[in-house]
Amino acid sequence: MMLLIGIQLFIIALFSVLGWAIRYKKVYELISGFAGRSEEEKAELIRNGYPQKNGTLLLLTATGMLLLLPLSFTSFTFTMEVQFGFMLIFLMGGMIYLSRYEVPRKRKRSYWISSILMIAVFALIGGLTFIGYQKNELIVSNDSFKITGMYGDTWDKDKIETVKLLDEMPEVTWKINGFGLSTKAKGVFKVKDYGRSLLFIKKESPYIYVKVEGQHLFINGGSPEETRLWYEELTD
Template sequence: MLLYAIIGLILIAFGLSLHVFKMYFLIKSYRRMSVERKADVDIEGMARFIGIVSYFDGALLLLVAILSALNIHVSSFAIVVVIGISIIFMLIYSLRYDAHYFEESGKLKKGALKSMLLPVTSGGVVIVIVAVVLLWTMQPLGVVLGDDALQIKGMYGGTYAYDQMEQLKYMDELPKISMRTNGAALGSHLKGHFQLEELGAVTLFINTNDRGYIYFEYEGKKIIFNQPLEELKKTYDELKVKLLP
């Protein structure tokens, strides 16, 4: 929730910086142009357009933050798709303000399409990478109960030998999270290192939409994970047997 709000405010501030305060140097490609090359760009129009797109994306993220605060679930992947499309649209359409690519009539100049491919492709690659990371983070938790160890697969996961696991317990409620120190918090999916008010530093592998949690300590570290309820209870029962002396 907080992350959405922060990014949303940053995007709106970026839009204002371009559109209202005319801080054109924030557009990296424009800043690197020669004086002669800048003369071909309608920078005021380009900045206004990029600012409007930034307002849209920022307002969307603020709306998502408000909905999350009201416990209304919003798909993180859907948000990435919408913002990704808006960014690609911005990358392509903003080039219409550059006379290097388009004539005054709006017609694409001969050979301009080839030179447009690099900035558009670069932006598309970044969006795809972000989407892949988000999908990976949001995958259902992989838990494997081996003969000698519990394995939690995926980002921040690890292997935990049964003979070194301590303080195993089932928790109905998760203590309040005070901050994220080094991890991924995408919607209801929390993976990585967090601070909890009652427990201090904890590694979480949870989906807050699923109720019920398994807690254990391993080599001085505190671990909490969960799964869909019925599967979680089965995992807990099997772990209790594995940890019997």
């Protein structure tokens, strides 16, 4: 939780400083590609208000994220999705809107590039979210157990060192390589007191902890009953 809040505060501060420098100190070179423009184009863009509005866009994005920050201290489930979703939509939508202040001969191209980029980014995020939310199954056989889906693998049962049913999930401190949202975590994460671990969990207890071949695994099912059934199958 504190790490997520820290990341948000860093982004808010970064956007605020950049927006202030561009909007009020006229450091227009902070805008991507502005420094490489001809002097004529720079002057025209400034007359159109293009760089100034870029600064305003960053300031408004920072303000919106700051207003949403208190959600982190509530029980609202989808805090991270709302906060970073707002940032992406507002920023990328703003870039499409700002294309109207481009120099006339580049206006249409800027509009299409910004629009296509926004579609591509949201298609990628949507695809990854869909794949990440697919359920992982724990399949136990006589001599092995298998976790299906993204990041899944197969392990020998006789190499299991520990199996525990936990009422609470240990603190997840860092994502190394995986899919992590407010309600779900899948992939490789750092877990307090366990170190590098492979997670297949959603925010609902209990959780199964397995140590196999020196690797730490955490998994739970679609319901508490299913999780307990998996635990019984592993310990049978």
